[in-house]
Amino acid sequence: MADADENSLTFNPSMPPAGRLDEVAPLIRRRVAPNGGPFTASGTCTYVVGRGRVAVLDPGPDDPAHIEALLQDLGAERVEAIVVTHTHRDHSPGARLLAARTGAPIVGCGPHRPARALAEAETPMLDASADRAHAPDRAMAEGDTVAGPGWTLVAVETPGHTMNHVAFALPEAQVLFSGDHVMAWSTTIVAPPDGAMRAYMASLDKLRGRDETVYWPGHGGPVHEPARFLRGLAGHRRQREAAIRTRLAAGDGRIADIVAAIYQGLDPRLRGAAALSVFAHLEDLVGRGLATCDGAPRLDGSYAPA
Numbered sequence: 001m002a003d004a005d006e007n008s009l010t011f012n013p014s015m016p017p018a019g020r021l022d023e024v025a026p027l028i029r030r031r032v033a034p035n036g037g038p039f040t041a042s043g044t045c046t047y048v049v050g051r052g053r054v055a056v057l058d059p060g061p062d063d064p065a066h067i068e069a070l071l072q073d074l075g076a077e078r079v080e081a082i083v084v085t086h087t088h089r090d091h092s093p094g095a096r097l098l099a100a101r102t103g104a105p106i107v108g109c110g111p112h113r114p115a116r117a118l119a120e121a122e123t124p125m126l127d128a129s130a131d132r133a134h135a136p137d138r139a140m141a142e143g144d145t146v147a148g149p150g151w152t153l154v155a156v157e158t159p160g161h162t163m164n165h166v167a168f169a170l171p172e173a174q175v176l177f178s179g180d181h182v183m184a185w186s187t188t189i190v191a192p193p194d195g196a197m198r199a200y201m202a203s204l205d206k207l208r209g210r211d212e213t214v215y216w217p218g219h220g221g222p223v224h225e226p227a228r229f230l231r232g233l234a235g236h237r238r239q240r241e242a243a244i245r246t247r248l249a250a251g252d253g254r255i256a257d258i259v260a261a262i263y264q265g266l267d268p269r270l271r272g273a274a275a276l277s278v279f280a281h282l283e284d285l286v287g288r289g290l291a292t293c294d295g296a297p298r299l300d301g302s303y304a305p306a
Helices: 064-074 093-102 197-207 226-249 255-262 268-287
Strands: 021-025 028-032 045-049 053-057 078-084 106-108 145-148 151-157 166-170 175-179 214-217 291-293 303-305
Touching (some): 021 214, 028 064, 053 145, 053 151, 064 093, 093 106, 197 268, 226 255, 226 268, 255 268
Antiparallel strands (some): 045 053, 166 175
16 A cells, blocks of 8 residues: 555656757757746647657647747757647647648647537636647557657657547657646646546546656646656545545535635635636536536536535
């Protein structure tokens, strides 16, 4: 049995700098896009895999200057594939800019899709974040590969943050590009109907069965000891669920009241994200028969213990 220390969740607040291409590991270089903020850390991590004939993973936002700087860094190297983990506007629009400049195919996640249909009068709170224009040349499913000289990227489907989220294993280095599913600096936002908590937790469990030694995420620095970190993430989510159930039992039936009770001292800029996280947990609890809502689960619903 693992002790509490072994299952603890400790975040790494150190941030990679934006604006330069750094070699971070054999076969892996990283340029951070200049789109830092409370939800993106120092910016979106764009990775270059290989040498000479390379893959570019998550080219980032619709920022021509970022793409131009990346191409200047690469010089005569050839982009063989443009790989995208998921369709949020801080990750995928740059793929189209890079494809237009290089002619390389866009592969990876499929088009954007929600976890479920909208409930009556529901507004998707992260709709502005969704890149609905993403149309890859090849959508990759579990186990599909894209390869170049000395490197292979293997698709690992990890729905939850978005339902089309795909991580990519690089077996030559025993690492995983984890996108926004697992990050060292923060927990991942799961916001219905864009994402789903049950799918997110299942994807965490799936990754716990893998043997990569380092994760390179979509924001922030690397995740070392990923098996331990995954246990901590899962435990954190279970603790959050338990806290929400406690507040329901105490009579807090509105998401705003639950957020105020369990996220004390939260940066005001993150209250909306906290509300969406609580909503994701409540939707899952209702689906499992552990809570009720006055109608379909929604942000402005009234919740109670089942």
